[in-house]
Amino acid sequence: MSKFDFPTSILSRPVYGTLEPRPGAAHLFIADAHGAEAILDVAGVDTSLMAKAHVIYLPNGEGYGDALRALKPAKYYEGPSYPASVQRIRKAFADAKMGLQVYLAGTEGLIGQAQNEAMQAGIPHTAIQTEHRGSTARRMQCVHCKGITENVETDPFVCAHCGLNLFVRDHYSRRLAAYQGVCIDAEDPGNVPAAKGIYE
Amino acid sequence: MTIQFNDETFRDDYSFYNSDRAIKRFPFPFHEDSYMYSVNMEQHRGGPVDSIYEKRFDVDEHYLSEMRDRAMVLADDPLRCQSLPHMTLAGWDLLELIMVSKSEDYPDLFELHRDGNKWRWINKPMGIDDTFTFLDEATLPYGPMEYITRQAQGDFAVLDQRDDNLWMDAGMITTQADWSLDFDLGMNFFEWHAPVPLAHEKGIFIRALKFLLNIQQGAPARRLNWTMTVNPLLDTSPENYHKWGVQKTEIAPENLGSKQHLRVELQTFFRLPRSNALVFPIRCYLCSFQDLMTVPKWGRRLHRVIRDLPEELATYKGFIDNRPMMLDYLSKFDDGQPTSDGIWPDLETEPALKK
Incomplete structure (x- = not known):
């Protein structure tokens, strides 16, 4: 799915980038639906990422599960919904050590909520990479x-x-x-x- | 002077009124016959005797009724007062600033007796006499910010300063010009101002932030801001907009003079000593058009300002639909004579309206 070009807006509106590999002790990916494409892309840029990666994916009816699993992330979880996965997301942030890189991809709702969990765990929002893919809802x-x-x-x-x-x-x-x-x-x-x- | 406190309401039957004294000291916000955004900041170091600038925290005839209205708003919606966990120390700073200022500026109304951390606070108009331990939350009925701002007119935004920015991390907001503390809590200076039109492009917020970041202890600053409100409604919150928005359509030529109010905010800025936070009191003053028109200079000027205001601003301030009717009313008070510089009424020197 092609990326949507959001119109320029006011300063409180989030802007999203493109995920890029960053050096890190561990890599946490949280994505929903078409957000999987962003993970597949960044994993292609740096094939060493997945050996230290934890991928949390909510397919929401999209069939990217097999492709993500094929990347052989160190930990992989597929959840049926955000509310079903949120405890696991919180645990991932609670267990996080210095040097963790956070990558969020997919819908604005998923990115926003996962970013909020990261912030509550003490990670500044400016240190989190985000990429919008899929629905603009x-x-x-x-x-x-x-x-x-x-x-x-x-x-x-x-x-x-x-x-x-x-x-x-x-x-x-x-x-x-x-x-x-x-x-x-x-x-x-x-x-x-x-x-x-x-x-x- | 002894203040006679009004017994009045800011809702339902709207019995709010301004005495002659209150009209003459109303902070008319236009220093010339036109208006555009500006940083318009000046030092908050007193002002003319009996003006709203004279004291650090102005107490006026509306004090008790405003505090009653605040208590009602909070009972309906406690989220109007929030403080993120790291802001408690700033709350104590604010409590100290208000108690010290009010007891020094209005010794006949407020007393503060301090013996180390054992403090006794007497608020005579509200009938409060509390003894507590400074910096010990368990000794007050509310958190320190909520405790003292239930006894002080105006809204209070308490801003944390970090990363060269200001963060809306605490506040008591019940008399707001249509913005939500619950929604804006945790935002930085540019984010909570994001919906304001034109001012970003003019660089207003960048300059204002630079100024505010450098405010020092003991050197507060102030500015005026304004909007329009139909009926003397203090709680023009977005939370309740679906209830009060319809009142804007109740304006008619016969009632405009009494229903249409100019809403002026005296915004002040104080650095807080322990937390290095900045407190931003936003004090709301309301005055009906018909009361404003008793000052010939203000009648002439208000007409010219409203007539020439850019459409974006009239839309943002929420009176674009009623502007033609407002101008019909105001034009009767503009005889084309020049006006004196500055905001003061100048009743002795400005000419009466030529019929």
Whole structure:
């Protein structure tokens, strides 16, 4: 899948790079769906990475598992969902030693949440490599009820918790690993424009 | 002077009002007949007698009612007051700064008695008389930041300083101009200002950050900022926007003078001694258009500023839809005469409105 070119935006909006091999005592890769492609690419650039790598992969219906396994990472885990894997991710960060390199790839929701776990373990966000691949759906926080709606692809959208119609802001919180959703019809209740793709 | 505290509300029946004294000392934010963003920082070292600049933390007639409103906001949504774990020391710094300042500046209202770390704090208007151990959280009913900012008007953002940046790592935010502490907590200076239009391109935030990083102990700074609010609503939070947003549509020519308020923030900046954090009090003052129009200079000037404001700013400040109606109202108070420089009302020297 080709990489999506996000339009230039405000300064709180995350920007993603391209994973590159860095010298390290150990390498932790966390990816979902098409994020596997970024791992395959960087493993091709430096074939020695995988001998010291721990790969945590959430396929979410994409069939990259065999290709990743074929890289023979030192540790490989495939999880059915982020919530199912989060304890394992936390353990990986808790066990981390000085010299660990962190690579995150895939959707913004996965990157944001895994980055948040890394930060809570004391790794500065600027030391973490990220690469966006696959779906451009967003993880949104409703500013009103605080509920998180995953995989939002349209603007506006309906909050999965309180049911308000929210518009999609580019304002992003690393602490919450979410963009902000704000009621779109507060000043004219019921006047909700038709939903369209966030980048349309 | 002894302050008469108003018994008033900032919600529901909106019984908030400004006395004549409060109108004359209102921090009118426009020093000339036009407005564009600027860093506009000056030292916070007092000002004219009885002006809002005179004391380090201004206490006015709205004190008790504002504190009552804050308590109601916090009861509904405790996330309006948050402090990341490394910010507790800054909270004590802030408690000390406010207690020392208020007891020195308003000795008839506040007393602080210190015997080593045994402190006794008396807040007469609020009927508080507490003895506690400085730096021991267990001796206060709340964390130190929350304890003291439940007794001080205005919002308080407490900023950690590291990596040549400022970080929004603690705050008491209940009278905000539509931004969420819960969402912005942990962001750096550029990130929490990210949604502001035009100012980034003008380099405003880069210059402002440089200035703020260098603020020294005992040398606080200040600036004014402003926006518009329909009804004297202190809690214009994004959290409750789905409830209050509709009030903007209740403006009509007949009620605009009383419902439309200019909302001015006195922003001050103090370096805190132990934590090296920066505290950023954001004090909100509200004044209805009809009260502002009692000062001829402000009537003329407000009309010109609102008329000529770039569209992006009127949109960002949330009054683009109501601007035509505001201008209809304000134009009646602009007779085209020149205005004096500066923000002060100049009632003795400025001419009355020519009919």
